[in-house]
Amino acid sequence: MRALNIAATGMLAQQLNVEVISNNIANLNTTAFKRQRAEFQDLLYQDQRPVGAQSSDNGTLVPVGVQVGSGVKAAAIYRITEQGTMLNTNNPLDIGIQGRGYFQVQMPDGTTAYTRSGSLQLSSTGEIVTADGYIVDPGITLPNNTVAVTVNPSGQVLASIAGQTTPQTVGQFQLAVFPNEGGLEQLGGNLLKETPASGSPTTGNPGSTGFGQLQQGFVETSNVNVVSEITNLITAQRAYEMNSKVISAVDSMSQTLTQMQ
Numbered sequence: 001m002r003a004l005n006i007a008a009t010g011m012l013a014q015q016l017n018v019e020v021i022s023n024n025i026a027n028l029n030t031t032a033f034k035r036q037r038a039e040f041q042d043l044l045y046q047d048q049r050p051v052g053a054q055s056s057d058n059g060t061l062v063p064v065g066v067q068v069g070s071g072v073k074a075a076a077i078y079r080i081t082e083q084g085t086m087l088n089t090n091n092p093l094d095i096g097i098q099g100r101g102y103f104q105v106q107m108p109d110g111t112t113a114y115t116r117s118g119s120l121q122l123s124s125t126g127e128i129v130t131a132d133g134y135i136v137d138p139g140i141t142l143p144n145n146t147v148a149v150t151v152n153p154s155g156q157v158l159a160s161i162a163g164q165t166t167p168q169t170v171g172q173f174q175l176a177v178f179p180n181e182g183g184l185e186q187l188g189g190n191l192l193k194e195t196p197a198s199g200s201p202t203t204g205n206p207g208s209t210g211f212g213q214l215q216q217g218f219v220e221t222s223n224v225n226v227v228s229e230i231t232n233l234i235t236a237q238r239a240y241e242m243n244s245k246v247i248s249a250v251d252s253m254s255q256t257l258t259q260m261q
Contacts, residue, residue: 001250001254002068003249005070005071006071007071007247008247009070009072010239010242010243011240011247013040014243018236020036020038021229021232021236022233023036024036024229025226025229025230027222029221029222031117031219032117032118033084033190034082034223035080035223035225036080037078038076040073040074041075042069042071042072042073043070045067045068045070046067048067048068049065049066050065051063051064051065052065053065079182080223081182082223083098083099084222084223086218087218087220089219092149092151092216093122094119094218095120095218096214096215096219096220097212097220099211099212100177100212101177102114102116102201103117103136103137103173103175104136104137104176105137105191106136106137106139107134108134112194113187113191113192114176114193114201116190117130118214120136121133122142123135125141126142126143127140127141128142128171132189136173139171140171140173141171142159142170143168143170145162146162147160147161147162153214154206154208154214155173155174155175155207156169156173157169157173158170174203174205174206175203175204175212176201176202177210177211178198178199180199182198183197183199
């Protein structure tokens, strides 16, 4: 009975759905995390009576036909890039992005990764880096005698030097945007990687057309909605149970056939 295999694909699909939901809930407090949604497609159909086939010598056509589906498959796990809430931390090196854009990060292998996590730090040489010590392009270094740092909404970094009344401009943050943000590959560690599906990045100063602004002393929180995720979890669980009941029903039908023999 093909219903056994169909129900099995349904259980596997809902298992994947629960895994995606659990990952969302686990990252509830991850800085700038973007929730994900599993998307599914129906599998191929078996034509037992093709639609539009001739039903008589007079040329009459079958209006509907008989097509039996073979189940469901995972099509994609889509990342929803909705803006997260801006959380005030009062830390001058916490830089939140309000709007579109990603910070550019220099990886140890020379490639460039992208992140919206603005929980930045200083290296031993005063260079602005990520929590893992990766340099944030274009490589901004604060002087040794810096007593305060200011980052304005347009990305200019100003350092207040001891003994000087006028802050000194030491660098300019730039953001990168992509034609298809959902096509970026997730590397873990709040980092994303360019792919052929994402398209090539366009860089520009924060606040310019098509780019978000920076907010110093803020971080972007996860955009996971707990109520929605729990609701989705219950729905997935019920769908899993229904598919398991189909398997039990098919098993019972098979036992009936065996007993008849």
